[in-house]
Amino acid sequence: MDDKALKARVEAELEWEPSVDAxxxxxTVEDGIVGLNGHVPNYAQKVAAEAAVKRVKGVRGFVEHLQVQPTPSAHSDDAVASRLASILDWTVEVPAxxxxxxxxxxxxxxLGKVDWQFQRAAAEHAVRPQQGVRGVLNEIxxxxxxxxxxxxxxxxxxxxRRADxxxxxxxxxxxxxxxxxDGKVRAWFERDVIEHAAWAAPGVAKVDDHIAIGL
Structure with missing residues (x-):
C-alpha cells in the first residue's frame, strides 16, 4: 500500500471514531510511518486518536505531536486534584x-503501588477524560x-489461546x-494484544515491547 492510500485510510478511521474531533x-505519512499534528480539546481525545491510527492496516509506525488545548476553565490544580482523588475513590478497580x-x-x-496491572490501567483510564486534564503520567x-x-x-x-x-x-x-x-507481527493491533497479554500476567511490573510490524 502506498502512502497516499494509507493516509486516506487513517483520515477515514479518525472521521469514523466518534470520540475524536479530527x-x-x-x-502525514512517509514509508508507512504516520504522523499526527495539531490539537485536540482533551487528553482522552488524544489517546483515542492514537488508538484509531494503530488500528489501521498498513501502519508501520507512529509519531504523535498532538497538543491538548482544553476549554478555558476556572478550576485550579488543587481543585482538579481534589476531583480526581474523589473519582479514584469511586473507581472500584482501584484499591482504596x-x-x-x-x-x-x-x-x-x-503515584502509588498496586497488585495488578489492570488496577494501574484503571486509575489512568478514570482520570483521562476529566475536565482540566492536559496529560497523564502513570508512575503507579x-x-x-x-x-x-x-x-x-x-x-x-x-x-x-489467541486465534488472531x-x-x-x-x-x-x-x-x-x-x-x-521480541518477534514480528502483521499489524499494530496484534502488537497491542500481545503487550496486553504480557501485562495481564501476575507480577509483571514492566513490559519492554520490541516487536516489529511488517508483512
Missing part, C-alpha cells in the same frame, strides 16, 4: 488509599509477586518482574 488534526494524584499546570501524575508501580518462570509460562499460554496471534513468532523473555517481547 477537525484540527493534521496527518493506594493511589495518589499530583497535578501541575493540568498535567497529572499518578505493580508489586511483584510471582516467579519469572511462572510469568513466562502464563504469557505464552495466553498467546497460544501466531504465538510461535513471539519470543518472551522474563528477568525478575520485567518482560521483554
Amino acid at each position: 477537525a484540527d488534526i493534521g496527518i 488509599d493506594q493511589v495518589k494524584v499530583k497535578v501541575e499546570n493540568g498535567f497529572v501524575t499518578l 508501580q505493580v508489586k511483584p509477586h510471582a516467579q519469572a518462570s511462572d510469568i513466562k509460562q502464563r504469557i505464552q499460554a495466553a498467546l497460544e 496471534i501466531e504465538a510461535n513468532q513471539i519470543v518472551v523473555t522474563v528477568v525478575g518482574d520485567t518482560v521483554r517481547l
